[in-house]
Amino acid sequence: MEKKSFSEKLKEGRFVITSEIGPPKGTNIEPHLKEADHIKEKVDAFNVTDLQSSVMRLGSLATCRLLVENGFEPIFQITCRDRNRLALQSDLLSASVLGIKNILCLTGDHTTLGDHPDAKPVFDLDAVSLLKVATDLMNGKDMKGNELDGKPEFFLGAVVSPGYDPVELQIIKMEKKIEAGARFFQTQAVYDLKIFEKFMQKIQKYNIPILGGIVLLKTAGMAKYMNEKVAGVSVPDKYIKMMADAKKEERPKVSIKIASELIKGMRGLCQGIHIMPLGWERYVPQVLEESGL
Numbered sequence: 001m002e003k004k005s006f007s008e009k010l011k012e013g014r015f016v017i018t019s020e021i022g023p024p025k026g027t028n029i030e031p032h033l034k035e036a037d038h039i040k041e042k043v044d045a046f047n048v049t050d051l052q053s054s055v056m057r058l059g060s061l062a063t064c065r066l067l068v069e070n071g072f073e074p075i076f077q078i079t080c081r082d083r084n085r086l087a088l089q090s091d092l093l094s095a096s097v098l099g100i101k102n103i104l105c106l107t108g109d110h111t112t113l114g115d116h117p118d119a120k121p122v123f124d125l126d127a128v129s130l131l132k133v134a135t136d137l138m139n140g141k142d143m144k145g146n147e148l149d150g151k152p153e154f155f156l157g158a159v160v161s162p163g164y165d166p167v168e169l170q171i172i173k174m175e176k177k178i179e180a181g182a183r184f185f186q187t188q189a190v191y192d193l194k195i196f197e198k199f200m201q202k203i204q205k206y207n208i209p210i211l212g213g214i215v216l217l218k219t220a221g222m223a224k225y226m227n228e229k230v231a232g233v234s235v236p237d238k239y240i241k242m243m244a245d246a247k248k249e250e251r252p253k254v255s256i257k258i259a260s261e262l263i264k265g266m267r268g269l270c271q272g273i274h275i276m277p278l279g280w281e282r283y284v285p286q287v288l289e290e291s292g293l
Contacts (some may be wrong), residue, residue, distance in 0.1 A: 005073065005101070006018075006044050006045040006073050006075070006102055006155070007101070007102065007155040007183070009044055010183075010184055010209045010271065010272070013271070014271075015267065015271060015272055016044040016045070016209075016211065016271065016272035017042065017043050017044050017272060017273055017275070017288065017293060018043060018044060018045045018046065018047055018075065018186070018211060018272065018273075018274045018275070019039060019043045019046055019047070019274075019275045019277065019281070019284055020046070020047045020048075020049060020274070020275065020276045020277060020278075021035070021036060021046050021047065021048050021049070021063065021067075021281075022049045022052050022057065022278075022279070023048065023049070023057045023058035023059065023060065023062075023063045024057060024058055025055065025056065025057050025058075026058070027058065029058065029063065029066060032063075032281075033066065033067075033070055035281040035282065036067065036070075036072055037070070037072075038281075038282075038285065039281075039284050039285055039288075040071070040072055042284075042285060042288050042293070043284075044073070044272075045072075045073045045074065045075050045102060046067055046072055046073070046074050046075065047074075047075045047077055047104060047186070047274065048060045048063045048064050048067065048074050048075065048076060048077060049077050050076075050077040050078055050079045050106070050108070051079070051081070051082065051108075051114070052109075053109055053113055053114055054081065054108075054109045054110065054111045054112075054113045054114025054115075054116070054119075055114045055115045056114070056115060056116055060076055060077055060078065061076065061091060061094060061095060061098070061100075064076045064095070064098070064100045065098045065099070065100065068098065068099045068100065073102070074100055074102065075102040075103070075104050075157065076095050076100045076102065076103050076104065077104045077106060078091060078092070078095075078103060078104070078105060078106065078130070079106045079107065079108030079109075080106070080107050080108055080122065080123050080124065080125045080126055080127065080130055081107070081108030081109065081110070081111065081121055081122060081123060082108070082121075082122055083122055083124070084122055084124040085124050085125055085133070085143055088124070088125060088130060088133065089133060089137065089142055089143060092133070092134055092137055092152065092154070093137065093148075093152060095152075095154075096152030096153065096154070097152075101153060101154055101155050102154075102155050102157065103134060103154050103155070103156050103157065104157045104158065104159070104186065105127045105130040105131045105134065105156065105157070105158055105177075105182075106127055106158075106159060107123070107126045107127045108123075127158055127159075127177065128173070128176045128177055128180050129180070131156055131158060131177055131180035131181045131182055132180040132181065134154055134156055134181060135156070135180060135181035137151060137152055137154075138151060138152055138153065138154055138181075139151065155183055155184070156181045156182055156183055157182060157183065157184045157185065157186060158174075158177040158182040158184075158185055158186075159185065159186055159187065159188065160173075160174050160177075160185045160186075160187055160188070160210075161187065161188035161231065161232030161233075162187050162188065162190060162195060162196050162199035162200075162232070163188065163190070163192065163195050163196075163199075163232040163233055163234050164188075164231060164232035165232075167198075167199060167202065170232075171202060171203060174203065174206070175206075178206060178208060182208070183208070183209075184208065184209040184210075184211065185208065185209070185210050185211065186210075186211045186213060186274040187210065187211065187212050187213040187274070188213050188230075188232050188233060189213045189214065189215035189226070189230070189233050189276065190212050190213055190214070190262060190266070191233065191234060191235045191236060191239060191262065192234050192235075192236055193262065193265040193266070193269075195234065196212065196266065196269060196270075197269055200269045200270060209270075209271040209272065210270040210271060210272075211270065211271065211272040211273055211274040212262075212263075212266040212269070212270045212272070212273050212274065213273075213274050213276060214259050214262060214263060214273055214274065214275045214276065214287075215276045215278060216255045216256075216259055216275075216276070216277050216278060216280045216283065216287070217235070217239065217243055217255045217258055217259075218243075218251060218255065218278070218280070219243055219251065220240050220241075220243040220244035222243075223235040223239060223240045223243055224240060239258050242254050242257075242258060243255070243258075252280065252283055255280070255283070256283055256286050256287050256290055257290070259275075259287045259291070260287055260290035260291040263287070263291040263293070264291055264292065275287065
């Protein structure tokens with residue numbers, strides 16, 4: 001029997017799991033492919049980040065193609081930070097030709113946050129307009145209305161931040177993304193289930209799949225930093241204390257416990273989870289096992 005795709009599973013209402021792959025800063029992709037292979041039976045698709053945090057790395061498009069060749073289903077993250085509208089449209093067409101259907105449209109972090117802070121940012125489009133462009137390409141026309149010789153098929157996604165205050169602004173932006181063509185959403189990191197539940201109640205009317213975001217905490221310092229610097233993320237004091245009280249060698253175990261607790265709480269609220277391991281990919285199987293997935 002043919003394996004169902006990520007989009008088919010979502011459309012059928014199944015609870016799905018995605019995990020993230022950050023391409024290497026260099027050409028050594030083998031360890032990342034091995035990590036993906038280790039969990040491929042437990043994960044429905046792999047997000048491939050596009051120069052995450054504005055750090056120069058191997059490209060998302062090339063990495064996605066390697067995943068396809070190795071039997072994995074990728075989600076191509078594409079940001080507006082580094083490309084103008086010509087290059088964005090070209091890369092979307094290239095993705096289609098390379099067998100990549102799932103696209104996550106992002107505006108992207110500013111270059112000043114990365115390892116090349118003097119790089120010139122582009123931001124010719126934003127996430128909403130990029131979704132609209134991808135939808136137009138699927139309808140056989142480029143951004144200027146020119147006919148395409150062959151049109152792509154995409155399953156388009158976007159991001160949303162349930163903990164952003166005021167949340168109404170996020171919901172307005174979410175509406176625009178749905179109108180532009182988004183068919184699923186992955187969220188910013190969730191640590192407060194009460195806030196997440198309230199958000200899910202507010203957006204229930206849109207009837208669109210939401211994958212709750214899970215970022216593995218590594219230290220208490222990381223949790224405090226996220227509270228202070230990452231808009232829309234609120235790590236409760238109890239989790240900060242759990243990480244602070246843990247000895248260095250105990251931190252992965254405590255992080256897994258926190259993540260699995262959050263996932264169990266999310267299961268009845270959304271249609272999937274998106275795990276962002278940030279270098280701790282090796283712990284993803286344990287997170288899923290402890291979560292009952």
